[in-house]
Amino acid sequence: MILSTHNERKGKEIQAILTWPDFTVITLKTAGIKGIAEEDGTTLEENAFKKAWFAHTRAPLFWWAVADDTGLFIKALRGEPGHLAAEWLRKDAPVEETMRYCLKRMEDVLDRSATFRTIALAISPNGIKYMGTGEVTGQLLKAPRVPPLPQMPYGCLFVPNGYEKSLAEMSVEESNKLSHRAGAFLQLRTTLLSL
Numbered sequence: 066m067i068l069s070t071h072n073e074r075k076g077k078e079i080q081a082i083l084t085w086p087d088f089t090v091i092t093l094k095t096a097g098i099k100g101i102a103e104e105d106g107t108t109l110e111e112n113a114f115k116k117a118w119f120a121h122t123r124a125p126l127f128w129w130a131v132a133d134d135t136g137l138f139i140k141a142l143r144g145e146p147g148h149l150a151a152e153w154l155r156k157d158a159p160v161e162e163t164m165r166y167c168l169k170r171m172e173d174v175l176d177r178s179a180t181f182r183t184i185a186l187a188i189s190p191n192g193i194k195y196m197g198t199g200e201v202t203g204q205l206l207k208a209p210r211v212p213p214l215p216q217m218p219y220g221c222l223f224v225p226n227g228y229e230k231s232l233a234e235m236s237v238e239e240s241n242k243l244s245h246r247a248g249a250f251l252q253l254r255t256t257l258l259s260l
Contacts, residue, residue: 066187067096069120069132072216075246078237082250083131090131098123102132109134109148113186114194121188131187131253133246137219139179139205142170150219163218164209177205179223185249187257195256199248201225210234 068079071094080090093099102119106112116132124130136148146153154166171177182200189195202225209221214233221233225243232240241247 066090066129066131067098067120067124068092069102069116069130071101074214074237075216078241078244078246079131079133079250081237081241082247083254093120096120096124096128104134104151106134107148109136109182109184110186110196112148113184113196114188117186117188117194121192124190127190129187129189131185133183133185133249135181135183135246137179137181137223139171141174141176141178145170151216160213160216160218164213164222167205167219167222168208171205171207177207179203179205181219181223181245183245183249185246185253187253195253197249197251197253197256199245199250199252201243201245201248203228206231 066083066089068076068090070076070092073092076092083090098120102116104112104115106115112134113132116134117130120130120132135150137150138144138147154163180200180202185197187195203223205222206224210231211221211233213221221231224231232244
C-alpha cells in the first residue's frame with residue numbers, strides 16, 4: 066500500500082496502524098513517486114481522494130493507494146480553519162508561522178475548544194474507494210510547550226480532552242491510541258480486513 070505523503074512521521078504512525086501480516090505501507094518517497102497532489106477540494110473527503118488518486122495513478126500495478134486529510138475545527142472561530150488547515154495562513158507557509166497565526170487568532174479567546182477530524186481513504190488497484198473517519202476533541206494551549214512537528218502546525222497546541230500532553234508531545238504509540246488520524250485509519254483497516 067502506498068501512502069500518499071512525504072511526511073515520514075505520518076508514515077510511521079499509519080504504518081503502525083495499518084500493517085498486518087503480508088501487508089506493507091510505504092510513503093511516496095520510498096515508492097520513488099515524486100510530486101504531491103493538488104489539495105483544492107472543498108471538503109476533507111475531496112482532498113483525501115485527490116491525494117489517494119495521485120498515488121493510485123502513479124503506483125505500480127496491484128498496489129493500493131491510501132491518503133488522509135485532516136481539518137482543525139475551532140469552535141470560537143466558527144469552524145475555522147476546517148479543511149483549509151494546511152493552508153490557513155497561506156500555501157506553503159512554514160509550520161512555525163502557521164502555528165503563530167493560530168495563536169494570534171486565538172488571542173484573548175476564552176473558549177479554546179477545537180476538534181480534529183480526519184478522513185482516511187483507500188483506492189484499490191482496480192479503482193474502488195473505501196473510507197474511514199475519525200475525530201478527537203480537545204483544547205488549544207495559549208503557548209506551545211514543544212516545537213511543532215514537520216507539516217503539523219497545530220499538534221503542539223492541541224491537548225485532547227482527558228490528557229495533559231499535546232499531540233506533539235506524545236509518542237507515536239500514545240497518539241495512535243486516541244488520535245483522529247488513528248481513528249480514521251483503524252476504521253479503514255477494519256473495512257479492508259472485511260473484504
